[in-house]
Amino acid sequence: MLFRRRRKIAEVILQKDPACRNLFEAMFLYPVVPALLSHERAHRLYLKGHTTLARWLSHRSRKKTGIEIHPGAQIGERLFIDHGMGVVIGETAVIGDDVTIYHGVTLGGRGKSKTKRHPTIGDRALLGAGSTILGPIVVGDDAKVGAGAVVLDPVPAHATVVGIPGEVARQR
Secondary structure: OHHHHHHHHHHHHHHHOOOOOOHHHHHHHOOHHHHHHHHHHHHHHHHOOOHHHHHHHHHHHHHHHOEEEOOOOEEOOOOEEOOOOOEEEOOOOEEOOOOEEOOOOEEEOOOOOOOOOOOEEOOOOEEOOOOEEEOOOEEOOOOEEOOOOEEOOOEOOOEEEEOOOOEEEEEO
16 A cells, blocks of 8 residues: 555656656655655644644654755645745645645644634646735635745646745736
């Protein structure tokens, strides 16, 4: 089962990263693979109420991969995190299917509420390197967030957002 899951993640890498030469390379040399496998285990523990153990597993994974995913975060299918170093995904973040995240992206919270405080990312969204998306906002399906953008407001589906603060530069 673990090998099949590792292979499934690697197939996404091979499809999306032109620098990846083969399945073996994707399976064993990309930090997103152990990060996502660890998150899946930590998330199951978190949902069962074993929050301390889940956080410990998440912490270990962050030290190993440079990718920090809170065990409470909900992650869809076929997430691709390219490079990964410095990616932070907060506790109440929700990520849709087929999302691409580049290095240095933060899906952070606003406030200290115990309720929803992190972003929801729609299917097929692309989050550029160093972008910061804060608060309980929605980034719509097929949206793109430019490198270095700071997004504090909802992003419509099919929109491209750039700048600080993030503003819609293009809408399909």
